[in-house]
Amino acid sequence: MGKRDMERLNTRLSSYMSNIHETLQILDQTPTSSLQKLSWDDVIKIGEQLSKQATTAGMLFTGERTEVKALEENMEAYFNVLQGLLLHAYGSTVGAGPTLTSNVHASIKQAVDCSFMLWRECVSSYGSRNKELKLNVPQRVGTVWEACSALKKTPATNIVAIGRAMTQVAVSMKDVLREMKELEPSSSEPADGADDADDDDDDDDDDFGKDLSPEEMKIAILATQIVSEVVTVIKELIRSITTMVKKENFDETDAVESLEKLLKLCRDVGAQVDELGACLYPPQEHPAITLACEKMSNLTDEMGKILESLNGFTEAFSEGCKTLEKALEMIRLEISNSSVDDAVPQDSSELDVVAPMQNLAVQG
CATH class of the missing domain: 1.20.1410.10 (I/LWEQ domain)
Known part of the structure; x- marks a missing residue:
């Protein structure tokens, strides 16, 4: 694979990641009550699609003779699904309080972070003869699966x-x-010996x-x-x-x-x-x-x-x-x-001093 192909893939990836970053900014805004509330079940279904796309990406980028065009098409499909995941998640927060919103944001952010790591690994490993580099891709695919699976455990209501x-x-x-x-x-027990004083601080x-x-x-x-x-x-x-x-x-x-x-x-x-x-x-x-x-x-x-x-x-x-x-x-x-x-003095000599002082009058 030539240097030009790598540049094409990196340029495409940078563009998609930039778009996702912009969409993430929308999630920080509170949706208006007039916006139609979307079901969290739909978000979960989109997450399942994203898992499948991650699997396909892993297979393509660790392959020996995959055309760059096919890789670009897969990249486009993946980030379209990811974009849909973000927008549906935003729609699901209509009427959500701070706690539910925070849960949704955390889950979606995890899916985005894992996706970015996967695609950086994919592009870096494509065309490389470094076997260890290629082995990293399946691991990144696994993290995307986990992030998408975690969507099922995300609270759907306040x-x-x-x-x-x-x-x-x-x-x-x-x-x-x-x-x-x-x-x-x-402990009321006396020390065993004088050497105890020299014990380590761990004691x-x-x-x-x-x-x-x-x-x-x-x-x-x-x-x-x-x-x-x-x-x-x-x-x-x-x-x-x-x-x-x-x-x-x-x-x-x-x-x-x-x-x-x-x-x-x-x-x-x-x-x-x-x-x-x-x-x-x-x-x-x-x-x-x-x-x-x-x-x-x-x-x-x-x-x-x-x-x-x-x-x-x-x-x-x-x-x-x-x-x-x-x-x-x-x-x-x-x-x-x-x-x-x-506050009560216990020593008898101290009591002897306190008693007379209590009887002293302040002279004007």
Whole structure:
């Protein structure tokens, strides 16, 4: 294959990729409500066509004697299908909230990125005698298959997208909960020998989170209970929404904004759970723990108000919030008592000094 043929293929490829980049800019714009909403099922079907086109491209570009014209025709067909995929995906986002739109964009961007990598590999490998280079093409075809297959797992509605996002928040909270349960009090056993002081720093890393004082351990146990209750609240929130959307009078279009607010509140609670977990390692940060707990209380209260406005408030959610509030109050009291204890002098000589000072009067 001559240099001129390679230039033709590269020029064609650059042109198609430029057009796709321009179309991608459209996806960043919110479609007007007057635009006809397209089905995500159609997007999936176009994705299947793209997979077939990728297979054909892989076979042609790894062949020994394929005419450049045939390659150009295949390239044109592929990018026409890819263009259609982008436009249909855009049409499917009519009435979509930020969460669903973000899911759609991520899936489509993955298909585009894999397509670009495939075609760069195809053009580079065409006519080459480098066997390793040719072996890269089937691998790139595989990534396109995976990207197109992932379209089937992409949420097709706002409800599904928001529900999955809330579930992910709960999963992240469970990770924090698992780490919190691994916190341990410091060992009361004496060191085995003087050589222990010369151990590697890795030993200190292994003991990180295992040297809490009895007082700190009390706080850690109470905090663990709080996070456990928060996970329950999020689960009940998801159940409440699931029950609500099954009602005959439920209108997803009217509810999207409120559901997005609930998701944001979930994520904000998740951020406070992370903060709470980080504050438990010694030395514990009691003011930060108290603040995180206060924010959690306010955030869950706001969740309840939004659920009520959607007529989705349930008794199970209410009970979950009440149990959480009790757990939050317990840690507040423990921290308050701990602060009082810390403020009381324990040394008798110190008490001797403090008592007379309390009786001093400020002279004018």
